[in-house]
Every structure is written in structure tokens, then in C-alpha cells.
Amino acid sequence: MSALNSEQLPILAGALLRLRGLTLAAVFDATGIRAANLSAWLKGRPQVISAARVTALLYHLGVQGGQLRSDMVHTWSDQGEWARLRTVFNLLEEPVAPRCLFLDEHPGMSHTRFLQWGEAWVRLSLTPGPTAQDDLAAMVSPDRMIVLPVALEGIPTQDPQATASALLSLAEQGGQEIPTGELAHGFMQRLGAPPGQDFVLTNDDSLGWRILEVSLRSAMRRGLSPTQLALKIETMRLDEDDFPRPGKAKLG
Numbered sequence: 518m519s520a521l522n523s524e525q526l527p528i529l530a531g532a533l534l535r536l537r538g539l540t541l542a543a544v545f546d547a548t549g550i551r552a553a554n555l556s557a558w559l560k561g562r563p564q565v566i567s568a569a570r571v572t573a574l575l576y577h578l579g580v581q582g583g584q585l586r587s588d589m590v591h592t593w594s595d596q597g598e599w600a601r602l603r604t605v606f607n608l609l610e611e612p613v614a615p616r617c618l619f620l621d622e623h624p625g626m627s628h629t630r631f632l633q634w635g636e637a638w639v640r641l642s643l644t645p646g647p648t649a650q651d652d653l654a655a656m657v658s659p660d661r662m663i664v665l666p667v668a669l670e671g672i673p674t675q676d677p678q679a680t681a682s683a684l685l686s687l688a689e690q691g692g693q694e695i696p697t698g699e700l701a702h703g704f705m706q707r708l709g710a711p712p713g714q715d716f717v718l719t720n721d722d723s724l725g726w727r728i729l730e731v732s733l734r735s736a737m738r739r740g741l742s743p744t745q746l747a748l749k750i751e752t753m754r755l756d757e758d759d760f761p762r763p764g765k766a767k768l769g
Contacts (some may be wrong), residue, residue: 536593585637596644
């Protein structure tokens, strides 16, 4: 997007403050901006902080010239509907390339993700709300999505070059790339999500669902659309005697 105006700067700064978990006192220690003045500026009173101090504040929060700084790993945390994260990505200047999203399959309420955003690296600790969808990919529109074979929580973040080296090495060794634009990201998660599901995903089902996902990808590469695939499944006439439900013995 174009350069931020005076009304957008406090919105961006406020979202970054919360994503990074910084207090006004911590910002004062780093920038010399008094907490009372910063609080007033965040509420829309631009005259209480000079332009030079605003530039220094944004630099401390990781933004320079409307873009994320590349000399640090940005560590952000958000939960619920990820409103602060959406605010930041809506206001930041989008990089031309690359935009690569690194994921893992580590279970739990919170998920760690890494995003290569142009020349910058971002570590995201995200906790979806009870009704929220894991739509990070839709939010950032990555060029590539790579699932790594290890939990991303342990990836170092002290130095951006070390972070990049660790992630790219893992991607080469055992990363699984998710083709963008083929099958909606989060397919496996949404299969097991309420409401109204007629089945419960278990560990025993895992291989079968992955085989199904591979089959769907293959069919879509051959030109079948999701609608065509859905209609084919809906029109199938399965003999229930040949496909007994779990727990029911086949008669005869």
C-alpha cells in the first residue's frame, strides 16, 4: 500500500505493541517517549509526539519506511479472531516476493508459524478462538506454504540469518510443500471441525484421510473442479452391505 497517513500510524503502532506484548513503560525505556504522551497519541492526538519520535517508535516496533525491518526476527502473538494481526498486514506495504509460510503439524491450542515476508522474518504464535478459522494463508496470500517435520516452537529467533538457515535447511531435508491455489489450506483441520460432523477423526483414520487428500489433489490437477468432485461423490450409490459401519457385523 502507499505511505501511511497520520491517522493510520497510531493504529499500526497500537497493533504492533499488543502483538509484541510491550507495555508503555517498556517503550519509554527504549525510546524516551513518555507513557502519557504515547497513550494520548495512540488515541488519536498526533500533536503530542513529534514526527521524529514517531519514526523512532515505529523503528523500535520493527517498521521502517512502511516495511518490516529485515535485521530482526519479529515475534508476534495473537489470539481469537487475530484482529491485530489483520490490522498490521492490512497496513504494511506488501513485498513483491517472496512470501513463504512455514507450518508444522504440532498439536495443541496454540500454533507456531514462521513467515518470510519479503526480506523480513516473522515468528507467529497464534491461538484461534472457539469459532475462528485457521485462515492465516488467506490473510497473507503466500507464494509458498511448506509443512516442516519438526515443531517450529524450537526454531531460534535471535538472529534472522540463523532463523532463515534453520527453516530453509529443514525444508530441504523433509519439508512438504502445499501447492497453493489447488486445495484449500486447512483441509484436514476442517474435516474434523464442528458443527454437524457425522464422524470423529482418530489416529487410525489419519492415513486414509491423507490418501483421500492426495487423490483429490491428483484429480484437480487433471482438470476436475471441486464442484465436479463433490457431485461425483454425492451421486455414488454405495452398497451398505459391502461397506459396513464400524461396530456392525456384516450379515450373512
